[in-house]
Amino acid sequence: MIINAILAFVAVFISLIFHEVAHGYVALKFGDDTAKTQGRLSFNPLRHIDWFGTIVLPLLLFFSKIGFVFGWAKPVPVDYSKLTHGKIGIIMTSIAGVLANIGLAVVFALMLKIILFLPRFSADGWLAMFCFQMIFINLTLAVFNLLPVPPLDGARIFFGWSENRWAKKYMSIENYGLSAVVVLMFVFPAILLAFDVKFNPLVSLVKFITVGLMRLIVQGI
Numbered sequence: 001m002i003i004n005a006i007l008a009f010v011a012v013f014i015s016l017i018f019h020e021v022a023h024g025y026v027a028l029k030f031g032d033d034t035a036k037t038q039g040r041l042s043f044n045p046l047r048h049i050d051w052f053g054t055i056v057l058p059l060l061l062f063f064s065k066i067g068f069v070f071g072w073a074k075p076v077p078v079d080y081s082k083l084t085h086g087k088i089g090i091i092m093t094s095i096a097g098v099l100a101n102i103g104l105a106v107v108f109a110l111m112l113k114i115i116l117f118l119p120r121f122s123a124d125g126w127l128a129m130f131c132f133q134m135i136f137i138n139l140t141l142a143v144f145n146l147l148p149v150p151p152l153d154g155a156r157i158f159f160g161w162s163e164n165r166w167a168k169k170y171m172s173i174e175n176y177g178l179s180a181v182v183v184l185m186f187v188f189p190a191i192l193l194a195f196d197v198k199f200n201p202l203v204s205l206v207k208f209i210t211v212g213l214m215r216l217i218v219q220g221i
Contacts, residue, residue, distance in 0.1 A: 003126060004133075005062055008069055011133040012058040015101055015141055016073040017048050022100035023093060024076040030089035032082035040076045048073040069137060070144050075151075080160070087161040094156040101142040108134035109217045135218070139210045147206075149181055150174035 021043060024035030035041050040048070049055070053072035061069045083089035112131035146154040151174040159167040181202070189200040 004129065005059070007126065007130045007133050008062050008137065009055075009058060011130065011137045012069060012071050013045065013054065015104060015134070015138045016054055016071060017043060017045060018100045018104055019097035019141060019145075020048055020073045020076045022096040023078060026096035027076075027078045027083065027093045030093060031084040032079050032093075034079045034082070035076045038077055048076075050074045070140055090161040091157055094153050094160060098142045098145050098153055098157075101138040101145075105135045105138040105142070105214075106217055106221070108138070109221050112218070113221055135214055136210065139213050139217075140206060143206050143209045143213070147181070150177040152177070152181075 021041060024041045027034070028036055028041065050071075050073055054074075055071075058069050058071040061071075078093060080090055080093070083093060108131045112128060112135065115125075115128050115131060145152050146157070148154040148158045150156075150171050155171060155174075155177070159170055162168070184202040185200065189198075189203075192199055
């Protein structure tokens with residue numbers, strides 16, 4: 001249990017850092033050097049830690065055994081007004097973190113395949129467990145971040161580039177969007193549980209998509 005918790009924590013930590021650095025690197029390629037000038041294009045974990053989102057929340061979720069672990073790092077600053085190529089720059093910068101997580105999942109799926117072919121390793125060994133955690137957690141982060149709710153990446157991918165008034169108004173609720181996600185993930189299921197209904201719609205949706213992607217990637221390699 002302790003080893004599994006440590007592996008999950010390390011996997012979340014690595015995945016979040018890659019996610020944020022990817023945003024910064026792509027933004028730089030499209031003309032915004034904000035992340036670079038603030039020293040955030042670094043894999044030094046101390047530059048990216050959000051004490052609650054990177055450490056406390058993932059551990060709480062793991063030990064709560066809801067089967068869903070996510071978190072967030074300190075967001076890499078992006079000045080979208082500096083990005084070139086208009087909508088393409090905004091979309092590519094916004095989706096960079098998701099693509100980085102999917103890329104990591106594919107890499108560790110390949111590593112898992114190689115490890116399981118070696119006679120000295122087994123599926124329940126710590127290295128195989130870590131690969132599994134990296135696949136599952138990275139895909140979970142990718143799916144979760146694609147939810148079209150500000151401030152998640154999905155909202156900016158689908159609506160952040162639009163000049164329509166309704167889209168701008170929708171993006172302006174960024175300060176409340178994460179609270180809505182927390183309510184859907186924790187408060188609403190707690191209310192249902194009070195009526196003896198054990199169901200978490202948001203977690204169930206993310207897990208369903210994540211498991212489907214995981215099977216597709218692992219079986220496809």
